Amino acid sequence: xxxxxxxxxxxxxxxxxxxxxxxxxxxxxxxxxxxxxxxxxxxxxxxxxxxxxxxxxxxxxxxxxxxxxxxxxxxxxxxxxxxxxxxxxxxxxxxxxxxxxxxxxxxxxxxxxxxxxxxxxxxxxxxxxxxxxxxxxxxxxxxxxxxxxxxxxxxxxxxxxxxxxxxxxxxxxxxxxxxxxxx
Numbered sequence: 772x773x774x775x776x777x778x779x780x781x782x783x784x785x786x787x788x789x790x791x792x793x794x795x796x797x798x799x800x801x802x803x804x805x806x807x808x809x810x811x812x813x814x815x816x817x818x819x820x821x822x823x824x825x826x827x828x829x830x831x832x833x834x835x836x837x838x839x840x841x842x843x844x845x846x847x848x849x850x851x852x853x854x855x856x857x858x859x860x861x862x863x864x865x866x867x868x869x870x871x872x873x874x875x876x877x878x879x880x881x882x883x884x885x886x887x888x889x890x891x892x893x894x895x896x897x898x899x900x901x902x903x904x905x906x907x908x909x910x911x912x913x914x915x916x917x918x919x920x921x922x923x924x925x926x927x928x929x930x931x932x933x934x935x936x937x938x939x940x941x942x943x944x945x946x947x948x949x950x951x952x953x954x
Contacts, residue, residue, distance in 0.1 A: 772796050772797070772811050772812060772951060772954065773796070773797045773798065773799065773810065773811065774791050774796050774797070774798040774810065774811070774812045774813070774814060774951070775798070775799060775800075775801055775806050775807055775810040775812070775813045775814070776788060776791075776798050776799070776800045776801075776813075776814045776816055777800075777801070777802060777807065777813060777814065777815045777816065777828070777833055777837070777853070778800045778801055778802040778827075778831075778833075779802065779815075779819065779823075779824040779825075779827040779828050779833070779856075780819070780823060780824065780827040781818060781819030781820070781823060781824060782816040782817065782818050782819050782824075782852070782853075783816050783817055783818040783850070783851075783935070783937065783938075784800045784816055786935075786937045786938060787814055787816045787850065787937045788800070789937070790936065790937040790943065790944060790947055791814075791947070793944060794944060794947060794948050794951065796951065798814075802827065802828070802831035802832075802833040803831075803833075804831070804832040804833060804835065804836035805836075807833055807836040807837060807840060808836050808839065808840060808845075811954050812846050812848070812950075812951055812954040813837070813840060813845070813846070813847045813848070814847075814848045814849075814850065814853070815837065815847060815848070815849040815850065815853030815854075815856060815857070816850050816851075816852075816853050817849075817850040817851025817852040817853050817854070817935060818851060818852060818903075819852050820863065820864055821852065821855065821856065821861045821863040821864050821867040821869075821877070821906075822863070822864035822865075822867045823864075824852060824856055825856060825867055825868065825869065825870075828856070828870070834870055837857075837870055837872065838870060838871070838872060840928075841872050841926075841927060841928055841929045844927055844928045845928055846928045846929075846930075846950075846953065846954050847872075847928060847929050847930075848930050848931070848932070848947075848950050849929065849930070849931035849932070850931075850932055850934075850935060850936065850937070851903070851904055851932070851933060851934070851935055853931065854908060854923075854924060854931025854932055854933060855869070855877045855906060855908060855931075855933075856869050856870055857869060857870050857872040857873045857924070857929060857931050858870075858871075858872075858873050858874075858875045858876055858877055858908055858910060858924075859871050859873075859874065859875060859876055860876050860877070861876065861877035861906065862876070862877060862878050862879055862906065863877060863879075863906050872926065872929050873910055873912050873924055873926045873929060873931065874910055874911055874912060874926075875908055875909055875910025875911065875912060875913075875924065876908075876909055876910075877906045877907065877908055877909075878906065878907060878909055879905065879906055879907075880904065880905055880906055880907045880920065882920075885905050886903060886904055886905040887902055887903070887904055887905070887918075887920075888902065888903050889901070889902060890902070890939075891917045891918050891934075892917060892918075893915050893916070893917045893922045893923070893934065894915060894916055894917065894922075895915065896915055898942050898946075899939075899942065900917075900922075900932075900934035900935070900936065900939040900942060900943060900946070901934060901935050901938045901939045901940075901943070902917065902933060902934050902935070903935060903938075904933055907920045907921055907933065908921040908924055908931070908933065909921065910924045912924040912925055912926045915932075917933070917934070920933070921933060922934060930950065932946075
């Protein structure tokens with residue numbers, strides 16, 4: 772399957788694409804609204820700044836393509852910042868309006884150590900994944916947590932995860948494989 776990894780001018784596209792290749796999928800990085808609309812599967816990757824990412828998504832038309840894709844019940848996986856961008860707004864960068872695909876907001880992580888880096892178990896999945904974040908989702912669509920913070924949100928065909936499956940070894944590859952098998 773060919774997977775579109777959304778380009779927002781930053782992000783962890785190389786490691787996401789490497790994980791997809793390991794699973795036997797082809798991929799390309801693009802912000803082209805037509806490619807986003809027509810792809811069998813789309814990944815909105817993580818890493819970067821919310822304001823810059825949203826500006827790029829809005830300027831290229833990718834933001835509207837992502838909204839339309841989810842409205843048409845076509846699968847999108849948001850990873851870390853990609854999950855956060857799907858929400859209504861973020862406190863990051865002085866406040867940024869998100870895609871509004873999922874109800875909720877992104878707030879600064881309240882933890883002894885920021886950023887939160889390392890492996891942590893996700894409940895109720897009883898699996899550990901790699902995390903790297905300073906902000907966290909607060910959403911009624913939360914479906915999993917890790918150490919008391921939202922680890923995953925889901926609404927329709929959109930699934931967002933705070934962790935990095937592409938950096939989570941075998942567990943991450945198994946997670947990605949399950950996601951792609953639903954397309």
